[in-house]
Amino acid sequence: MSRSTAAVRPPRKIGAPARWLLGKIGGGIFVLWAVATAIFFGIRMIPGDPAQAIMGGPGSQASAEALAAARAEYGLDQPLVIQYFGQLRRLATGDLGTSYSLKTPVSDVLGELLPPTLILAGLALLVAWAMALGLGILSTRSGVLGSAVASGLEIVSAAVPHFWLASVLIMVFSSMLGWLPPVSTNSPAGLVLPVITLALPLAGFLGQVMRDTMDQAQRSPFALSARARGESEVGVLLRHSLRHAALPGIALSGWALGSLLSGAVVVESIFARPGLGRALLSAVTIRDIPLVTGVALVSAAAYVVIMALSDLAERLVDPRIGTP
Incomplete structure (x- = not known):
């Protein structure tokens, strides 16, 4: 050449x-x-x-x-x-400064408080997904009555405030039944009430979005073709409908993480659980600017990462979108 x-x-x-x-x-x-x-x-x-x-x-x-x-x-x-x-x-340059109130580098504070919040938010997201999928399957497999019940449960759970739900759960399962501790402890039992408090409202919202998509998938041409090939209703649901129903939930994963992190401010305060939400509330009250900035930036960075991962997962699940 x-x-x-x-x-x-x-x-x-x-x-x-x-x-x-x-x-x-x-x-x-x-x-x-x-x-x-x-x-x-x-x-x-x-x-x-x-x-x-x-x-x-x-x-x-x-x-x-x-x-x-x-x-x-x-x-x-x-x-x-x-x-x-x-x-x-x-x-x-990565310098988050020193906390005014704790007299400790903000990076050290975040390193201590970030894991408990991520564990809480991650478990709540998994539980919310499981609840939403369960409500979606109930609405499509139980006829008109099942669909009406599932729809009502989704609306009620999506509208429940975190502070009210936490108070009711503590009163029922801690004060009346004595099954679970009223405050978050290091044991698995101490995570049950905080996780349910965060997961239930999110499950109602995800269930509303995923149920409509699942209904459309059940009546779509590819579902009819699968039934014509001898596929059972359970097979159509598991192999085809659930994958399409999961797409809106995957697309909303970034928003869901933001909702969980904002809800953690209330939940961690009510259940006396250490974490970013409780630290953020205290830092705003006393005007601890470096700590507030550090918590907000870590939360925003987590939101950006989850949004990117959810976008990638959506492209992998739906070949029509295409991989990056």
């Missing part, structure tokens, strides 16, 4: 998987920046002085000189714009 021919060779195009990956990375960076910006300006709108949190809270009775020294040490006496870009620069 001549040099002139090589010079005019068109540049190689980026493949579809690379474009998909670059798009997810770019979108993730934008989400993290937006979250960091919203937290930075939002928490400063809360009445109060962050220097009070640094000195131990409003009850510390710190002197004006001590508060001024704390502001100077943490850069809180600088203009807001300089504080903002300084925080972005630190976050870009």
Whole structure:
């Protein structure tokens, strides 16, 4: 090949998987920046002085000189714009700062609190999926009455607030029956009530979405073809309908994780369970800016990762979408 021919060779195009990956990375960076910006300006709108949190809270009775020294040490006496870009620069290097209230690096706090929250959210998501699939199968296999019962259960469970459901579960299974502990412990029994509290409302919403898709799949041409080939109703349900019914649930997995993380704020507080939600509530109350920012960014990063994985899973389950 001549040099002139090589010079005019068109540049190689980026493949579809690379474009998909670059798009997810770019979108993730934008989400993290937006979250960091919203937290930075939002928490400063809360009445109060962050220097009070640094000195131990409003009850510390710190002197004006001590508060001024704390502001100077943490850069809180600088203009807001300089504080903002300084925080972005630190976050870009992976420096989450030090918690005002705990006097501990935020990364260490997150490393301690993240696993309990992920375990709680992961178990709740699995239980919600199982409940939603059970309601979907009940509605399609039990006739008109079963469909009406399943639909009613989905509507009621989706509308139940976490705090009310947690209170009822504690009253019934802890106070009246004595089967389960009212607070979350290290034992498996201590996880049952928090997991059910998070999973039940999510299961109602997922069940509503998946039931319609399952009904359509049961009446679709490929289901009729499978029955014509001698496939049993159970085989059509397991091999065809469930896969199509799972697609909207997979697509909503990122939203489901966000819902579980937001619900964890209430659930972890009610059941006295250590985790990101309980730490976030306390940090917002005392204006612990580094800890609030760290928890929000970790939650946003988890949301971005789950969204990417759910998109990939959706493409693998449905060949019509195509793999990246």
